[in-house]
Amino acid sequence: MGVLGGMAADRVFVPGDYIDGLLIGVIFYLASYYLARYLWFKEAARENLGKLYSTGVGGYVLTFLFTWILLFTLIPA
Numbered sequence: 001m002g003v004l005g006g007m008a009a010d011r012v013f014v015p016g017d018y019i020d021g022l023l024i025g026v027i028f029y030l031a032s033y034y035l036a037r038y039l040w041f042k043e044a045a046r047e048n049l050g051k052l053y054s055t056g057v058g059g060y061v062l063t064f065l066f067t068w069i070l071l072f073t074l075i076p077a
Helices: 002-012 019-039 046-074
Strands: none
Touching: 002 019, 002 046, 019 046
16 A cells, blocks of 8 residues: 555655645555455454554555655656
8 A cells, every 4th residue: 555655646746745745645544544444354352453553554654655755756747
């Protein structure tokens, strides 16, 4: 989802205004959060849900930023 979010942010990004790209990243993260919650973690114990979700935040953010920066650098607007 981080790669898809980075690709979408690259398409939406207007030079000088990075807020739209970050908003796309947040929307993609929230969508993946609820998708995982309702599809895969229905039977998970409540006390473990916080750990399951917080484990993936760092990986998502780094993948999103890496993809967004790479595409912004390689593909001219």
